[in-house]
Amino acid sequence: MTVTIRDVARAAGVSITTVSRALNGGDDVGEETRQRVLEVAKKLNYRPSHVARSLVLQKSRNIGLLVSDFNRGGHHFMYDVLVGVHDKLAEYGYDVTLVSTNTARQQLISYVDFCRERSLEGVVVMGIRLDDPYVEEVVESTLPSVVIDLPLLSRHCGYVMTDNVNGVRYAIRHLVNTGRQHIGFINGYSHAAVSIERLRGFEAAMRAYGMAYSRDSILHADFTIEGGAKALADLLSRHPETDAVFFASDLMAIGGIQHCKACGIRIPDDLAIIGFDNIELGRFVTPSLTTVAQPRYEMGSDAAEMLVRMLQEDEQPSGTLLPPELIVRESA
Amino acid sequence: MTVTIRDVARAAGVSITTVSRALNGGDDVGEETRQRVLEVAKKLNYRPSHVARSLVLQKSRNIGLLVSDFNRGGHHFMYDVLVGVHDKLAEYGYDVTLVSTNTARQQLISYVDFCRERSLEGVVVMGIRLDDPYVEEVVESTLPSVVIDLPLLSRHCGYVMTDNVNGVRYAIRHLVNTGRQHIGFINGYSHAAVSIERLRGFEAAMRAYGMAYSRDSILHADFTIEGGAKALADLLSRHPETDAVFFASDLMAIGGIQHCKACGIRIPDDLAIIGFDNIELGRFVTPSLTTVAQPRYEMGSDAAEMLVRMLQEDEQPSGTLLPPELIVRESA
DNA sequence: ATCGTAACCGAAAACGTTTCGGATCGCAAG
DNA sequence: CTTGCGATCCGAAACGTTTTCGGTTACGAT
Numbered sequence: 001m002t003v004t005i006r007d008v009a010r011a012a013g014v015s016i017t018t019v020s021r022a023l024n025g026g027d028d029v030g031e032e033t034r035q036r037v038l039e040v041a042k043k044l045n046y047r048p049s050h051v052a053r054s055l056v057l058q059k060s061r062n063i064g065l066l067v068s069d070f071n072r073g074g075h076h077f078m079y080d081v082l083v084g085v086h087d088k089l090a091e092y093g094y095d096v097t098l099v100s101t102n103t104a105r106q107q108l109i110s111y112v113d114f115c116r117e118r119s120l121e122g123v124v125v126m127g128i129r130l131d132d133p134y135v136e137e138v139v140e141s142t143l144p145s146v147v148i149d150l151p152l153l154s155r156h157c158g159y160v161m162t163d164n165v166n167g168v169r170y171a172i173r174h175l176v177n178t179g180r181q182h183i184g185f186i187n188g189y190s191h192a193a194v195s196i197e198r199l200r201g202f203e204a205a206m207r208a209y210g211m212a213y214s215r216d217s218i219l220h221a222d223f224t225i226e227g228g229a230k231a232l233a234d235l236l237s238r239h240p241e242t243d244a245v246f247f248a249s250d251l252m253a254i255g256g257i258q259h260c261k262a263c264g265i266r267i268p269d270d271l272a273i274i275g276f277d278n279i280e281l282g283r284f285v286t287p288s289l290t291t292v293a294q295p296r297y298e299m300g301s302d303a304a305e306m307l308v309r310m311l312q313e314d315e316q317p318s319g320t321l322l323p324p325e326l327i328v329r330e331s332a
Numbered sequence: 333m334t335v336t337i338r339d340v341a342r343a344a345g346v347s348i349t350t351v352s353r354a355l356n357g358g359d360d361v362g363e364e365t366r367q368r369v370l371e372v373a374k375k376l377n378y379r380p381s382h383v384a385r386s387l388v389l390q391k392s393r394n395i396g397l398l399v400s401d402f403n404r405g406g407h408h409f410m411y412d413v414l415v416g417v418h419d420k421l422a423e424y425g426y427d428v429t430l431v432s433t434n435t436a437r438q439q440l441i442s443y444v445d446f447c448r449e450r451s452l453e454g455v456v457v458m459g460i461r462l463d464d465p466y467v468e469e470v471v472e473s474t475l476p477s478v479v480i481d482l483p484l485l486s487r488h489c490g491y492v493m494t495d496n497v498n499g500v501r502y503a504i505r506h507l508v509n510t511g512r513q514h515i516g517f518i519n520g521y522s523h524a525a526v527s528i529e530r531l532r533g534f535e536a537a538m539r540a541y542g543m544a545y546s547r548d549s550i551l552h553a554d555f556t557i558e559g560g561a562k563a564l565a566d567l568l569s570r571h572p573e574t575d576a577v578f579f580a581s582d583l584m585a586i587g588g589i590q591h592c593k594a595c596g597i598r599i600p601d602d603l604a605i606i607g608f609d610n611i612e613l614g615r616f617v618t619p620s621l622t623t624v625a626q627p628r629y630e631m632g633s634d635a636a637e638m639l640v641r642m643l644q645e646d647e648q649p650s651g652t653l654l655p656p657e658l659i660v661r662e663s664a
Numbered sequence: 665a666t667c668g669t670a671a672c673c674g675a676a677a678a679c680g681t682t683t684c685g686g687a688t689c690g691c692a693a694g
Numbered sequence: 695c696t697t698g699c700g701a702t703c704c705g706a707a708a709c710g711t712t713t714t715c716g717g718t719t720a721c722g723a724t
Contacts, residue, residue, distance in 0.1 A: 002448065004710055015674045020712060030672060047449045051392060052710030054383045055679045075612070079411045086430050095450065096430045098418050116334065117379045118427065254616065284586065284617050336680055347704045352682060362702060384680035387709045
């Protein structure tokens with residue numbers, strides 16, 4: 001049925017050793033026999049079996065893309081990253097296998113074992129949370145990995161994330177430059193790594209620009225629209241003087257916009273709103289959302305690039321910060 | 333380094349044959365030795381090598397997810413489908429490898445060969461267009477496949493798609509029921525399979541509800557926002573009496589809304605607008621978008637389900653139509 | 665004629681499994 | 695005492711590659 005290297009060898013009148021060498025560019029084969037082998041291989045439409053090759057080489061050229069929680073509306077962020085990872089890996093000739101943690105086997109089998117079974121050479125991890133039980137395993141395991149949006153660094157684990165601190169700074173700077181006086185901050189939940197970074201950024205920026213702020217004008221919400229709306233209501237009741245709010249995600253910011261609409265608060269006149277993420281939605285809400293953009297595709301492809309360098313050149317993993325960009329639209 | 337079946341055999345004092353049988357539930361092994369083997373395997377943390385197993389069994393338990401054009405903003409549709417496919421396949425113990433057609437090797441290697449190299453047992457295809465060179469290969473190849481959103485049926489190729497005809501009918505019915513008299517239709521480009529179906533649905537529905545319509549109140553656009561806006565401008569200049577437009581995609585419908593805003597056309601008073609897809613965006617534009625929803629996750633999981641049945645029970649592929657749902661919001 | 669040396673090629677081991685066809689043993693049936 | 699048989703177990707082949715090591719030429723130099 002399927003044509004193997006043995007068939008090619010027979011048809012070309014040489015040994016399978018020679019066929020292998022001819023196809024893989026070995027130098028130990030005469031030019032005219034090489035041509036003959038290539039011809040025959042093409043005629044028979046021979047395709048070397050990746051699994052046989054993997055077995056003998058002990059390398060699968062296959063890397064895993066671990067997504068912690070697939071279905072939680074990761075659309076906005078995950079898809080672009082995923083495409084970036086895939087494109088770059090394909091470029092280097094690696095295959096990518098999808099792995100999600102919330103399968104039934106999540107508890108049954110450890111992360112590393114899962115990868116070992118499949119001979120995955122490395123993993124890029126995305127959408128994982130600080131409190132995920134896999135985190136420890138990822139960072140301690142000897143399996144090369146690159147994590148997205150989580151600053152984990154070890155001998156075999158690097159990361160790439162957006163420069164959240166500077167992203168937040170751009171946002172605050174814009175608010176300050178446009179004359180805002182009382183800036184609030186609605187953050188995501190605290191066990192998200194990005195929340196920590198963004199809080200750090202907020203505090204640093206406020207200090208840097210000489211803005212006073214009270215501890216309780218920093219709230220936590222859950223990255224959802226509803227959560228953002230409720231948090232803004234909270235904030236405004238506590239601090240009616242607030243004239244600008246920075247949200248740690250676009251989704252929450254959109255919730256904020258909805259709340260303002262419901263209460264007759266004018267944006268940006270009464271209240272300036274800035275989000276984070278630059279999801280497509282932001283362009284279409286009214287008023288359109290000013291936000292901090294992350295280079296999602298690049299995050300994916302950079303993570304992939306770093307992983308293959310770890311694999312092929314045995315490079316040390318590192319932490320990469322990608323530059324964010326402030327996108328000014330109507331809301332601030 | 334890695335512990336193999338041979339190590340387990342040695343440690344348990346049995347042959348590798350017995351270990352294999354003990355672990356795989358063969359009946360040719362005594363109960364007490366089986367227990368011993370299981371113990372030893374657990375103690376050594378033995379994981380059977382999928383690639384070795386694949387080689388000998390000639391089955392990889394690996395299926396491909398072919399995405400024709402990754403980066404073309406497939407977010408809205410593709411991501412949910414992808415998750416559906418993955419979840420269902422994981423449930424059945426299959427791995428899924430991402431495959432996209434626009435890699436560099438697109439031309440160099442045929443679709444089937446690509447899968448053969450990797451020993452993929454089957455493929456689910458999504459986002460492919462009628463004029464894609466792979467289409468023919470997909471339907472003719474003996475490799476089991478299920479296509480999403482393209483009615484391809486053959487001995488080894490099934491499909492699942494939304495019942496576009498009825499979806500459109502629901503939309504038209506709603507327009508008719510709310511008293512609209514002159515309904516236009518802005519379709520996607522004609523080499524998309526769904527466009528054909530939706531056109532069929534439109535004509536059938538208009539006839540069914542006794543609505544007259546002229547041939548040139550049916551336009552083609554390119555599924556983008558800008559395209560939708562331009563097409564609507566076209567349509568309205570040709571047929572100023574139009575009081576309702578059905579768009580073959582939400583993105584185009586949103587373009588229509590933007591055009592109306594720019595021209596002072598009131599929605600839905602002057603013009604009713606209905607889209608297709610139920611992308612998240614639709615909830616947030618103003619006015620919010622009435623649309624026809626597709627069960628995206630189910631499309632993915634149903635496709636996967638059908639594929640494993642073809643693989644495991646040797647079932648014939650079939651064509652599945654999933655029920656759409658009209659979601660009434662403000663725009664119509 | 666002998667030797668050394670390239671240049672070319674092949675046999676066989678290895679990778680980690682599954683499985684087919686025995687082999688061994690104990691014991692009941694003849 | 696043989697025979698047969700069920701219950702357990704094992705050796706070895708097979709899956710499709712890559713690669714090490716060695717063998718066979720041919721040929722120019724000694």
